[in-house]
Amino acid sequence: MVEGGTHPWLTIVGIGEDGPDGLSAASRVAIARADWLTGAARHLALLPDGGGERAPWPVPFADGIAPLLARRGRRVVMLVSGDPFWFGAGSVVARHLSPDEWVAHPAPSTFALVAARLGWAIEETRCLGLHAAPLARLRPHLAPGRRIVATLRDGAAVKALATHLTDEGFGDSMLHVCEAMGGPRERIRHVHAGAYAVDDARHPVAVAIAVAGAGPVLPAAAGLPDEWFAHDGQITRRPVRALTLSSLAPRPGETLWDIGAGSGSIGIEWLLADPANRALAFEADPVRAARARANAASLGVERLRVIDGRAPDALAGHPPPDAIFIGGGLSDALLRWLWQHLPAGTRLVANAVTLESEALAMQWQAVKGGDLLRIDLSTVTPIGTRRGWRAHFPVVQWSVTL
Structure with missing residues (x-):
């Protein structure tokens, strides 16, 4: 019984490979009283003969939702493997129901x-x-x-x-x-x-x-080595990426917009920060967009959504972000669109490399506030038989909250 004194019509029963012998008393009662039982064919076969009507759950899984909902109000039992809410079907079905329509009796998970x-x-x-x-x-x-x-x-x-x-x-x-x-x-x-x-x-x-072996291990800190990403040179390099992710400050469950995604490195590391994070990567170049998808897949975060298109035209209609990174295509039109369409509290980090984008970032910072950071990096390079410092293009980073 649930709050309000009503009885749920659907019982989600976790069943193990030992069949009814491992079921709880509540699960046994639900099965005995059911008008309609559904689940994998092997699970239905574990039950003794008799009782309500039985129907195997179809493949693909989504095809079974409508027949289940069509029996709303009857006494229905759905059999699932082990714990219905640990990589199980329970959470998928529960999305379609109100809390007072179902109850679950889990079994030990695999x-x-x-x-x-x-x-x-x-x-x-x-x-x-x-x-x-x-x-x-x-x-x-x-x-x-x-x-x-x-x-x-x-x-x-x-x-x-x-x-x-x-x-x-x-x-x-x-x-x-x-x-x-x-x-x-x-x-x-x-x-x-x-x-x-x-x-x-x-x-x-x-x-x-x-796990054992000598294979490469993905570092847990922000700023993965550039070798983890396929790219054509359009990539936020490791030290700058580490500083950028620190400024973006990903929190569990947040959504990032990576605008001018290039290789997708920022969005990928945002997703690696927490399994509940989401990221949309906007890239105008279709070759780079495909490369970003491939990079995400190879690093285990295929949930990166890569949108082919140029900002700001491609931004409308997508879930609003908690944070935005502009790695390419910084423009007055883009910044105006973001301020007009996104809610206050959205974090924005923009990296400027050219003199024009640097000047734009400084102009907007003078009006909107935030922090400016100039990143000057040099690496050691051979000079004949000796070595010297080789300076890279400086990056001006603007961090602000809308």
């Missing part, structure tokens, strides 16, 4: 079962759902000594994971291939990624990864 078998502290283990996600999402987490548990689509995906880790330089990683956890078919096998030869792993499957 992650909990794997950690229990291996003796891993789950709070120190990175848990990932890679059913329909690219394996590159592992990239930020690949470091010797790290532990990762990832659920995967099938045995072919496990083999692809082993190949991916080997290609990334982590072939020494130990893979614990965990099948049908918690059920009579449970099986765990142990093999190094570089020597993977398992050809009969079956769904449902998860892999626990004890």
Whole structure:
């Protein structure tokens, strides 16, 4: 019963591979009383005969939402794997319902079962759902000594994971291939990624990864080495990028607009700062836009939205940002558009390299306030048989809150 004394019509039941034996009393009662049950075919097959009408959940998953909502008001049970709200279907379904329409009874998740078998502290283990996600999402987490548990689509995906880790330089990683956890078919096998030869792993499957190897590790601090990004020279260089991200000050759950994105490096590092962050990259050059997408995908943040178009024309109609970075195309028209259309409190950082953009930043700072920072960098370069300092173009950075 929920607040107000009403009964939810939908019960989301987490079920393990052991079937009804592992269900709570509340889950058993809901199933026995249901007029209509839905879920994966293998879950429905675990239940004894009798009871309400049964319908397998269709593929793709989104096709099952409408039939479910069409039964609003009936006693409906939806069967899902383990914990419905840990990389499960529960959160997707709950978005379509009010809080008083549903109740959930979770079962132990695959992650909990794997950690229990291996003796891993789950709070120190990175848990990932890679059913329909690219394996590159592992990239930020690949470091010797790290532990990762990832659920995967099938045995072919496990083999692809082993190949991916080997290609990334982590072939020494130990893979614990965990099948049908918690059920009579449970099986765990142990093999190094570089020597993977398992050809009969079956769904449902998860892999626990004890990361080892000499592959490159993505630094956790802002200002990644430029070598992590493919670019044509249009990139905010590492030291300037570190200062820029410090000025942008990403906070969990915030949205960035990266205007004149080039290689996408600023937006990518914004996303790496927190998994809840969002970023839109605006780039007028289609070749650079494609390169930004590829960079984001290779670094595990394919959620970077790259919009082909020139600012300010391409800016309208998108979710408002919490922060804006202008790395290229600084103009009076762009600044006027931002002040006219975005809410107060939005943070803006603009980097100026040319004399014209520097003068514009100084003019606007005199009126709107904020901070100006001149960044002068030099690097050591050979001069004959000796060495000397080679100065780079100075960057003037304007930081202001709208």
